[in-house]
Amino acid sequence: MESGEAMTSREVPGVTNALASELLSSAPPVDRNEADVIVVGAGPGGSATAALCAQRGLDVLLLEKAEFPRDKVCGDGLTPRAVRMLTRLGIDTSESAGFLHTRGLRVYGGRTAPFELPWPQLSDFPDYGTTCPRRRLDDLLAGRAVQLGAHLICGANVTEPVLVGDRITGVRTRDGRTVRAPVVVAADGNSSRLGVAMGRRRDERRPMGVAVRAYFESPRHDDPWMESWLELWDGERGASTQLPGYAWVFPMGDGRCNVGLGMLNSSPAFGRTDYRRLMRAWLATTPPQWCFDDAHMIDRIRGAALPMALNRKPLYANGLLLVGDAGGMVSPFNGEGIDYSLEAAELAADAIAEAHSRGVGAAAAERALLGYENHVRRDFGGYHRLGMIFSRLIGNPRIMHLCTTYGLPRPTLMRFVNKLLANLTDENDGDAFDRIINTLTRIAPSA
Incomplete structure (x- = not known):
């Protein structure tokens, strides 16, 4: 035509x-x-x-x-920043409209017990996230x-x-x-x-990521927390290379969980890693009652590139x-x-x-x-410029190991990191963390 x-x-x-x-x-x-x-x-x-x-x-x-x-292919997890934009677009994200609300992040790594980081209470953003396929x-x-x-x-x-x-x-x-x-x-x-x-x-100088994910029928489908595992290893834990990335479990509220992992190209292991094999190895470490196994997998493991910065x-x-x-x-x-x-x-x-x-x-x-x-x-x-620096730093296995070993167990530090990684701050009249993050993003040269 x-x-x-x-x-x-x-x-x-x-x-x-x-x-x-x-x-x-x-x-x-x-x-x-x-x-x-x-x-x-x-x-x-x-x-x-x-x-x-x-x-x-x-x-x-x-x-x-x-x-x-x-x-x-996507993790399907939406932070309060994304929820705010859906509201501006006129999308009803209430639970009555079928959206499962999440309270924040449950983080694994650096110690045996996980810890929970609620979404911050802010004027500029809602206090809940959600998931949506x-x-x-x-x-x-x-x-x-x-x-x-x-x-x-x-x-x-x-x-x-x-x-x-x-x-x-x-x-x-x-x-x-x-x-x-x-x-x-x-x-x-x-x-x-x-x-x-x-x-x-x-x-090509900008960071690039790759992510793989699959859906599983799981009793954890209505958990109110999005979960992140901040330790990925290319072999046995503690006896191999720690990778710059994380695994996730995002409850979908419909009988399924979106389960996957992502990794940055800032590590020498990026081009050599079989991500589907890595995901299966990580899935094998999860409790069997979570049902993250072949018998409960829906469809297959699928991957996508993540263009950044x-x-x-x-x-x-x-x-x-x-x-x-x-x-x-x-x-x-x-x-x-x-x-x-x-x-x-x-x-x-x-x-x-x-x-x-x-x-x-x-x-x-x-x-x-x-x-x-x-x-x-x-x-x-x-x-995004700060994110480029962050991606280069955690691409070094020694720095990544120091972060997860000594940084993750500190709740105050992790509250700051949670705000930084999700970019959730009040522009005006925020707390000390907000002021630090806002100042850093303002003075950093644009990506």
Whole structure:
């Protein structure tokens, strides 16, 4: 389909916590081949960008290569930072809406007994986290985008940009269809085919992670704590190399636990590790009553890359903005990416709406779009820079061993580390820990 032909979307009136898969099944088709903005990829960052652009009055096309519902490899754990953004998007995360609330982290490592770190009591963030499988979360966020007026087109596998000179003015899909808009958002994941086609290359000096996970039927499915094991060994505990990463158990509240582990590339062992074998070895050390075994495993162990520390730039140039994994927005501290994808979506929507009001193509509009990267760097560039330093430090096995042996058993230190790793502080009138973390992130050069 060329530019003169229309694509098919569906548009429905809003309902609370709508699912895209349900909305699209009952809505009449709407022909679309151009818009104010095109968003490629309906993961959390893409759907949030589409929703917030539509909320600001823009005509939005949201292109997704798959059909909803669909799964993505993820830990499924959402900290209070992510929950805050879901609330801003109008998603009801209450327990009555089917969300299991978590109280904080239960941490294993450095001593025999685990200890519990509640989410901090803050003005700027809620005091609970939650878990939500990506199969549901992405469906929910895409539904919210449709609810707010975005046109969701599934089965649209974008293969290349449409260019006028060096500026993107639309995209083509694998089946030859073309859609056009003066502004395009690449939210198409770690590989970001669209970003690469526009010359955005990944900075190999930035940290990279890998994670593997599986679902298990388990009696621990409704535990109110997210759990982390901060000691991973590539062999026998204490007699092999300690690895820079952690294992997790996240209760899903539906009979299942999301169980997995992640590791950074700052260790020489990164490229030599069989992560599925490592996970099976760790699973074998868990109590049998937890049921983390083959008999209770649902599906299989699956893996994904974690692009970190704003590793693909520029985040804006020539009509294209990068959001989420396409821009490497995963935290090097804890492997969390959904919250920063959602926050970047809000910044992107602000910049696009401002550019639209100034008249896209005008110099003033271009300055508004260039402001997107400046605002991302301002809001969490310093934090990601600190995360890069952290990832290099724990890549040294001796430092990692010192941290888990002497740092973990100290509750006051761990409360500080919990705030730092989850990036949960009050901007104003916080405690001493908040002031230290806020000062460090402010003075650190942006990643």
